[in-house]
Amino acid sequence: xxxxxxxxxxxxxxxxxxxxxxxxxxxxxxxxxxxxxxxxxxxxxxxxxxxxxxxxxxxxxxxxxxxxxxxxxxxxxxxxxxxxxxxxxxxxxxxxxxxxxxxxxxxxxxxxxxxxxxxxxxxxxxxxxxxxxxxxxxxxxxxxxxxxxxxxxxxxxxxxxxxxxxxxxxxxxxxxxxxxxxxxxxxxxxxxxxxxxxxxxxxxxxxxxxxxxxxxxxxxxxxxxxxx
Numbered sequence: 001x002x003x004x005x006x007x008x009x010x011x012x013x014x015x016x017x018x019x020x021x022x023x024x025x026x027x028x029x030x031x032x033x034x035x036x037x038x039x040x041x042x043x044x045x046x047x048x049x050x051x052x053x054x055x056x057x058x059x060x061x062x063x064x065x066x067x068x069x070x071x072x073x074x075x076x077x078x079x080x081x082x083x084x085x086x087x088x089x090x091x092x093x094x095x096x097x098x099x100x101x102x103x104x105x106x107x108x109x110x111x112x113x114x115x116x117x118x119x120x121x122x123x124x125x126x127x128x129x130x131x132x133x134x135x136x137x138x139x140x141x142x143x144x145x146x147x148x149x150x151x152x153x154x155x156x157x158x159x160x161x162x163x164x165x166x167x168x169x170x171x172x173x174x175x176x177x178x179x180x181x182x183x184x185x186x187x188x189x190x191x192x193x194x195x196x197x198x199x200x201x202x203x204x205x206x207x208x209x210x211x212x213x214x215x216x217x218x219x220x221x222x223x224x225x226x227x228x
Contacts, residue, residue: 016183016184016185016195017183017184017185018181018182018183018195018197019148019182019183019184020180020181020182021180021181021182021197022178022179022180022181024206024210025177025210025213025214027213027214027216027217028217029103029106029107029216029217029220030107030217030220030221030224031106031107031108031220031224032107032108032109032224032227033224033227036108036224036227036228037108037110037227037228038108038109038110038117038118038223038224038226038227038228039109039110039111039113039115039116039117039118040104040109040110040111040116040117040118040119040120040219040223041111041113041116041118041119041120041164042097042100042101042104042111042120042122043119043120043121043122044097044121044122044123044124045094045096045097045100045122045124045212046092046093046094046096046097046123046124047092047093047095047096047124047204047208048090048091048092048093049090049091049092049093049201049204050090050200050201059080060078060079060080061078061079062076062077062078062079063076063077063078063079064076065077095205096124096208096209096212099209099212099213100120100122100212100215100216103212103213103216103220104120104216104220107220107224109220109223115164116164117163117164117165117226118161118162118163118164118170118223118226119161119162119164120159120160120161120216120219121159121160121161121162122157122158122159122160122211122212122215123157123158124155124156124157124208124211125155125156125157125158126153126154126155126156126204126207127153127154127155127200127203127204127207128153128154128155128156129152129153129154133152136150136152137149137150137151137152140182144184145188146188147184147185147186147187147188148182148183148184148185149182149183149184149195149198150180150181150182151180151181151182151183151197151198151203152178152179152180152181152203153178153179153200153203153204153207154176154177154178154179154207155176155177155204155207155208155211156174156175156176156177156211157174157175157177157208157211157212157214157215158172158173158174158175159171159172159173159174159175159215159218159219160172161219161222161223171219171222173215173218175211175214175215177207177208177210177211177214178207179203179206179207179210181197181198181203183195183197183198
């Protein structure tokens with residue numbers, strides 16, 4: 001019992017808590033009836049992802065001398081320390097294309113036909129953050145004495161469906177997906193900084209995953225009745 005209490009206190013002090021988070025949107029994929037066939041080509045679903053890779057090195061610094069005891073003195077000396085620099089690496093991710101492909105194939109659509117019946121094109125845009133949202137984020141930090149963090153991103157998607165035989169645009173719709181999360185912890189800066197939900201990449205992934213599910217659900221609902 002004596003060991004459990006300090007462990008729980010340490011966990012509470014080190015952790016962070018989600019006060020508020022946008023619920024994930026509910027979607028349902030329409031499936032092709034048994035015996036029906038329809039082929040689609042998925043296009044777009046591109047997302048640029050930024051990762052920060054640590055590069056480690058060494059540096060030599062001068063340490064000033066200081067008194068030691070009543071009459072002693074520790075002389076100054078050079079000291080070698082380890083340094084780290086984070087370099088941004090920008091790459092294009094196909095994770096949302098793969099998710100869209102899995103959703104389409106799970107609903108009975110053929111995605112590898114040489115001459116598909118329809119083309120489903122999706123373009124992502126974002127992130128969008130307004131000045132008022134930045135103001136709310138700053139207020140959370142200041143009023144909580146740097147113990148809380150409010151983060152928000154909004155992403156958009158443009159869905160276009162073409163008849164591949166005629167090239168005609170037969171369906172289009174614009175989508176917007178907003179994600180916001182509020183994190184709090186007892187340790188200023190360290191607690192909100194230790195969360196994985198309020199990072200740029202995490203919020204981007206949440207929004208684009210939700211948008212992928214939404215556009216594919218609508219695309220399937222439009223295309224299923226067109227199966228011969």
